[in-house]
Amino acid sequence: MTETVSPLAPTSFPEMPDIKGVRLATAEAGIKYKNRTDVLLASLSPGTTVAGVFTKSKCPSAPVDWCRQQLGGGVARGLLVNSGNANAFTGKTGVETVRLSAEIAARALDCSPSEIFLASTGVIGEPLDARKFEDPLHGMSGRMTTSWLDAARAIMTTDTFPKIATASVEIDGVMVHINGIAKGAGMIAPDMATMLSFIFTDAPVSSAVLQSALSREVENSFNAVTVDSDTSTSDTVLVFATGAARQSGLEPIDTVEDPRADGLLLALRDVMQDLAQQIARDGEGARKFVEVQVEGAETDLSAKKIALSIANSPLVKTAFAGEDANWGRVVMAVGKAGEPADRDRLAIWFGDVRVAVNGARDPGYSEEAASEVMKQAEIVLRVDLGLGSGSFRVWTCDLTKEYVAINGDYRS
Amino acid sequence: MTETVSPLAPTSFPEMPDIKGVRLATAEAGIKYKNRTDVLLASLSPGTTVAGVFTKSKCPSAPVDWCRQQLGGGVARGLLVNSGNANAFTGKTGVETVRLSAEIAARALDCSPSEIFLASTGVIGEPLDARKFEDPLHGMSGRMTTSWLDAARAIMTTDTFPKIATASVEIDGVMVHINGIAKGAGMIAPDMATMLSFIFTDAPVSSAVLQSALSREVENSFNAVTVDSDTSTSDTVLVFATGAARQSGLEPIDTVEDPRADGLLLALRDVMQDLAQQIARDGEGARKFVEVQVEGAETDLSAKKIALSIANSPLVKTAFAGEDANWGRVVMAVGKAGEPADRDRLAIWFGDVRVAVNGARDPGYSEEAASEVMKQAEIVLRVDLGLGSGSFRVWTCDLTKEYVAINGDYRS
Numbered sequence: 001m002t003e004t005v006s007p008l009a010p011t012s013f014p015e016m017p018d019i020k021g022v023r024l025a026t027a028e029a030g031i032k033y034k035n036r037t038d039v040l041l042a043s044l045s046p047g048t049t050v051a052g053v054f055t056k057s058k059c060p061s062a063p064v065d066w067c068r069q070q071l072g073g074g075v076a077r078g079l080l081v082n083s084g085n086a087n088a089f090t091g092k093t094g095v096e097t098v099r100l101s102a103e104i105a106a107r108a109l110d111c112s113p114s115e116i117f118l119a120s121t122g123v124i125g126e127p128l129d130a131r132k133f134e135d136p137l138h139g140m141s142g143r144m145t146t147s148w149l150d151a152a153r154a155i156m157t158t159d160t161f162p163k164i165a166t167a168s169v170e171i172d173g174v175m176v177h178i179n180g181i182a183k184g185a186g187m188i189a190p191d192m193a194t195m196l197s198f199i200f201t202d203a204p205v206s207s208a209v210l211q212s213a214l215s216r217e218v219e220n221s222f223n224a225v226t227v228d229s230d231t232s233t234s235d236t237v238l239v240f241a242t243g244a245a246r247q248s249g250l251e252p253i254d255t256v257e258d259p260r261a262d263g264l265l266l267a268l269r270d271v272m273q274d275l276a277q278q279i280a281r282d283g284e285g286a287r288k289f290v291e292v293q294v295e296g297a298e299t300d301l302s303a304k305k306i307a308l309s310i311a312n313s314p315l316v317k318t319a320f321a322g323e324d325a326n327w328g329r330v331v332m333a334v335g336k337a338g339e340p341a342d343r344d345r346l347a348i349w350f351g352d353v354r355v356a357v358n359g360a361r362d363p364g365y366s367e368e369a370a371s372e373v374m375k376q377a378e379i380v381l382r383v384d385l386g387l388g389s390g391s392f393r394v395w396t397c398d399l400t401k402e403y404v405a406i407n408g409d410y411r412s
Numbered sequence: 413m414t415e416t417v418s419p420l421a422p423t424s425f426p427e428m429p430d431i432k433g434v435r436l437a438t439a440e441a442g443i444k445y446k447n448r449t450d451v452l453l454a455s456l457s458p459g460t461t462v463a464g465v466f467t468k469s470k471c472p473s474a475p476v477d478w479c480r481q482q483l484g485g486g487v488a489r490g491l492l493v494n495s496g497n498a499n500a501f502t503g504k505t506g507v508e509t510v511r512l513s514a515e516i517a518a519r520a521l522d523c524s525p526s527e528i529f530l531a532s533t534g535v536i537g538e539p540l541d542a543r544k545f546e547d548p549l550h551g552m553s554g555r556m557t558t559s560w561l562d563a564a565r566a567i568m569t570t571d572t573f574p575k576i577a578t579a580s581v582e583i584d585g586v587m588v589h590i591n592g593i594a595k596g597a598g599m600i601a602p603d604m605a606t607m608l609s610f611i612f613t614d615a616p617v618s619s620a621v622l623q624s625a626l627s628r629e630v631e632n633s634f635n636a637v638t639v640d641s642d643t644s645t646s647d648t649v650l651v652f653a654t655g656a657a658r659q660s661g662l663e664p665i666d667t668v669e670d671p672r673a674d675g676l677l678l679a680l681r682d683v684m685q686d687l688a689q690q691i692a693r694d695g696e697g698a699r700k701f702v703e704v705q706v707e708g709a710e711t712d713l714s715a716k717k718i719a720l721s722i723a724n725s726p727l728v729k730t731a732f733a734g735e736d737a738n739w740g741r742v743v744m745a746v747g748k749a750g751e752p753a754d755r756d757r758l759a760i761w762f763g764d765v766r767v768a769v770n771g772a773r774d775p776g777y778s779e780e781a782a783s784e785v786m787k788q789a790e791i792v793l794r795v796d797l798g799l800g801s802g803s804f805r806v807w808t809c810d811l812t813k814e815y816v817a818i819n820g821d822y823r824s
Contacts, residue, residue, distance in 0.1 A: 058746070058751070058753040059747030059753060089755065089768070089771060089772060090772055091756065124740035233743065233744055233747055314641065314811075318815075319820070321816065321820040322819070328500070328535070328536035331501045331645065332469070336470075338468065338470065340470070343471040343472075359503045360503030360506075360537070361538075399816060400820070401813040401817065405813065407734070408812070408813075
């Protein structure tokens with residue numbers, strides 16, 4: 001579809017350190033795309049712990065059901081991801097496919113199928129033939145030398161660039177690393193593709209601590225990104241901790257009360273927020289990256305609802321596309337959120353330019369100054385409700401004709 | 413902006429009967445537009461009852477605040493509507509404007525300002541100078557001979573055609589009439605214009621009965637239309653009953669228990685649903701009129717939330733624009749609604765073509781047959797959840813590049 005890379009893409013990719021205990025391989029299984037990789041297999045050393053969060057959709061994909069089921073065990077030996085087919089809304093066939101896929105991956109990695117985690121992204125409603133994994137995965141464990149960038153490339157659908165991020169933190173004198181990859185052109189794609197992210201660390205950390213950190217940080221990272229308000233059937237974030245840093249003398253972090261968990265949490269936050277931003281930057285047709293900051297709300301939850309109401313409003317998003325400092329539409333989006341708001345206390349800024357205050361246009365309003373802000377590729381929109389101390393921040397992008405072209409012109 | 417009439421516009425306008433007790437006039441006040449009418453004044457005979465419903469926005473416009481306040485009286489002598497400026501988010505100035513506007517209209521119609529109802533639509537955040545009404549309204553009561561079509565034209569903003577509807581019903585041998593006008597290019601417009609509708613009848617009916625009928629019927633008419641999920645600050649529906657049919661011997665309908673209220677309610681429903689459909693047909697950039705029917709939900713409310721989730725989904729709307737029978741996106745929209753749904757009981761139809769059943773693609777699915785349906789200008793999308801007997805129907809339109817052009821290219 002889109003041949004060109006998003007103008008909002010990062011200008012360079014970070015150097016990714018090795019994560020001991022993680023090995024990666026990619027292959028071409030020909031699921032839908034030609035002449036590109038579409039399968040990622042990650043091998044995880046014995047003792048790897050795992051945590052996950054998934055779509056809130058009431059119609060989740062078969063791989064999401066599978067992962068939820070296996071997560072109870074808290075351990076993982078492998079991750080199999082494919083692009084080109086989401087294995088969603090495929091009925092009993094889809095359930096059989098995940099069972100068979102896990103068996104094939106388990107044979108390749110010499111572990112139990114219940115230790116295999118699965119994710120699929122792409123067309124929905126099409127049966128996915130698990131046997132397509134057999135040849136590519138056969139003997140794959142002997143060829144696991146793929147780069148993180150190649151791993152991120154194998155899981156792309158309408159993404160215009162691969163998404164990788166890394167962070168390191170010293171704990172008890174031992175440097176531990178966190179690497180993450182993600183895909184998603186804004187949670188959406190021609191056939192309702194998905195937001196997927198897989199994060200790996202060598203920190204020795206229990207699945208309970210990992211789950212607690214992930215559940216906490218997802219709120220301000222992946223759950224704070226929106227391109228078009230459409231939630232996929234397949235959204236999946238998995239974090240794997242191989243514990244390999246234990247070989248350097250690091251004692252395991254087994255409880256959330258362990259103060260060393262904080263450092264790890266901050267590093268995890270860096271990786272997750274970095275990847276989440278990249279997804280908004282690769283929003284379909286996006287030409288503007290917009291950070292919506294809502295403050296002065298009664299509660300953080302109220303601020304979140306208002307921030308999402310603004311970030312999802314087609315009128316606000318088209319105003320950004322048109323470089324129009326149309327704060328009236330922001331007022332509309334605040335008003336329609338249904339959350340406590342007092343028109344006469346509302347203040348709105350585009351960048352540093354205050355355009356509205358006390359429920360009316362700012363007396364010192366300069367159309368020229370506001371227009372200057374709107375011409376930027378990255379814009380901060382700030383709203384102060386003047387009611388309390390609740391706040392939230394959402395990342396999004398503009399709504400362009402290119403978005404309609406990608407999703408309307410294309411026939412799957 | 414848009415010079416051409418929506419291809420979904422009605423092919424002819426209905427003959428509108430006179431409503432005794434109602435006189436209309438329009439004028440050019442030069443509020444924003446040049447060389448077109450932008451003010452509508454309706455004179456209502458003494459004893460006219462009134463009912464209203466308004467935007468649920470937490471940031472309503474000054475005229476909405478005014479109408480809510482006056483509605484308690486239950487009587488009306490005049491209606492003043494202007495296009496070109498919404499008088500929304502205008503602070504204390506806006507409050508002063510509605511007070512002054514009501515005074516000017518009251519002078520023209522020789523009544524009390526509290527008997528004047530007001531509505532404004534157009535740019536928001538710009539002060540509206542009430543003195544602009546003085547000259548046009550001066551002596552206007554002597555020139556009140558405007559047609560219903562002209563009345564509907566005077567309140568248009570980005571609408572591509574005026575919206576009028578009529579229905580008649582015989583009660584106790586007396587024919588009573590209901591005429592309505594509306595504006596709204598899908599609840600939205602370049603400066604977040606509004607959905608406005610004004611309905612007039614000569615039936616002798618108390619304001620309590622009128623309010624009960626209006627509140628009940630608005631749910632399946634104006635509250636069942638969406639173009640882009642953006643709720644305006646100014647949405648207003650007012651119904652006026654002059655009671656002039658009493659002169660033909662019709663006894664007043666004073667309680668909702670009066671069985672004669674039912675006939676009136678059905679006629680009111682016809683007018684409201686007709687006008688609501690016209691709004692979706694004039695959705696900005698619309699090329700397809702879509703009726704979303706959800707049935708088999710646990711409750712009607714649940715069906716409504718799912719129907720709106722489908723009708724507001726940018727991915728579903730762009731699929732209609734692309735004539736793509738992409739039922740996977742419908743599954744996605746059902747799933748994201750957060751309402752009870754069982755993936756494996758879901759069935760989906762485009763027109764008469766069942767595309768999905770029992771949580772998977774219909775075994776007899778024909779891409780060709782589905783594509784044929786998608787080429788039509790009017791499409792019914794039906795979803796059966798298979799859970800209960802809750803149902804709801806929403807009217808909407810597709811999301812086209814023209815929508816983005818209208819709202820993104822245009823600088824107010």
